[in-house]
Amino acid sequence: MRVIHCFGLMVLTAAAQGPPARPARVVPPARIVSFTAKPESIQAGQPVVLVWATENPNGVTIDPDVGRVAARGSRQIFPSTSTTYTLKVTGPQDSLLTKSVTVTVAGTAAGAVSKAAPPKDARMPDGKPDLTGVYGFAGVRGLAEPELKPGAEKYKVDRSGHFVGGRTTLGTDCVPLGVPQTFVTPYPFQIVQKQNFLVMLFEYPNTFRFIPLDGRPHSADPDPTWMGESVGRWDGDTLVVDTIGFNTKTEVSGYLHSEALHVVERYHRVANGLQYDVTVEDPNVFQKPWVFPSRVLPARPDEERVDEFVCENNVDYGKFFGKDDKK
Amino acid sequence: MKLRLMALAIALGTMPLATPGFAHHSTAMYNMTNPVTVTGVVKRFEWVNPHAYIYLEVTDESGKKVEWQIEMMSLNHLKSYGWTHATVKPGDTISCTGGAAKSGDPAMLSSLVKLADGRTIKS
Secondary structure, eight states, rough: OOOOOOSEEEOOOOBTTTTOOEEOOOOOOOEEEEEESSSSSSOOOEEEEEEEESOOOOOEEEETTTTESSEEEEEEEEOOEEEEEEEEEEEGOOEEEEEEEEETTTTTTTTOEEEEEOSSSOOOTTSSSOEEEEEOOOOOOOOOOOBBBBGGGGOOOOEEEEEESTTTSSTTTTTOTTTTTGGGGOOOOEEOOOOSSEEETTTTTEEEEEEEEOOOOOOOOOBSSOOOOOEEEEEEEEEEEEEOBBBBSSOOOTTTTTTTOOOEEEEETTTEEEEEEEEOTTTBBBBBEEEEOEEEEEEEETOSSSOOOOOOEEEEEGGOEEEEEEE | OOOOOOOOOOOTTTSOOOTTTTTTTTTEEEEEEEEEEEEOOOEEEESSOOOOOEEEEOOTTTTTTTEEEEEEEOOHHHHTTTTOOOOOTTTEEEEEEEEEETSSSEEEEEEEEOTTTTEEEEE
């Protein structure tokens, strides 16, 4: 998992009531808190659970077999031969920490190489790519301004004076962001793929998309919703998702839209994630289809699932805002 | 009242957003350019999205106890730093470093926490 912190670590270590102190760059060191295998001796075919805990890592891997993992976690493995597992933690200033545990499998030699990690090119029984997994977000770079229809200037989001026309610009109301805006929010999402449908689970704000893959057309008159009505199909190894049926409460990169919003997305698996291409149309707002630059939604093999997300503590912010900040 | 978007958090869809730390809402209500450190006793730890919170009882220079609201990152970021729901617990004496609320309220957006046993961890 990425560990860059936007708020930075350039801090002043001053007492709250004291005079300003000189800036000091505080970068806490990476640590291995623990790394164990339970049990450490087994018969062939029996399970072992690796359990690890690290702090302040830039990256964590366990070799062999396991690969990239989260800062803390556990993983059940079935070593067929005696194997030494090594936890590697990278930290600030290119620091590297390691800790190893050896699992002894009765009747096999210690230090033997275990089986390789599972292939990354997972496929469904019908040969189509299986995109199941957790992915991160990606900001949009180099997006050209859309060409607006005459009279459509009102759809441009005005953020002056701390006022936001679109309710879901940055998810501050904890409502779904719509498509493709949902892929710029800094929380992961998860794909669960079956033969005839695919589900996207978004950590923020615990919303979802259901995408049938059985060749059905759109509904004749879909209900307007935050995330729209999607249908999917395969173009070779590329998943194409066509979505209509949006309500008008979301924005698309600085522009509101009408219920005629039509989004076509293309997901193509690449080495480090999903290449994401999207085209946005709205005949009431844009003169022509608005084509977004390609970007990659990074794979998150260290994550098994998205988390619960409940916006109950948003109410704490109100008192920090001045009058101008209220809608 | 719900959180309102501030100017700092604009144009998410078009800005070159590179870090996951640009999370959820603006930092504009916090003085991030002049961070401070507060030390106190943990009264409550909210391990929830969109942001975790520590409520810290801080004794000021006059001896008065003030409860600070310490905002941290979202759970996915905190977990990447090694946090769990048990990293801090009520009764722990900890120090939090970050930007204090510009309003003067006892609140902070914390970027670093010194735990009861002296370990420091990003927040």
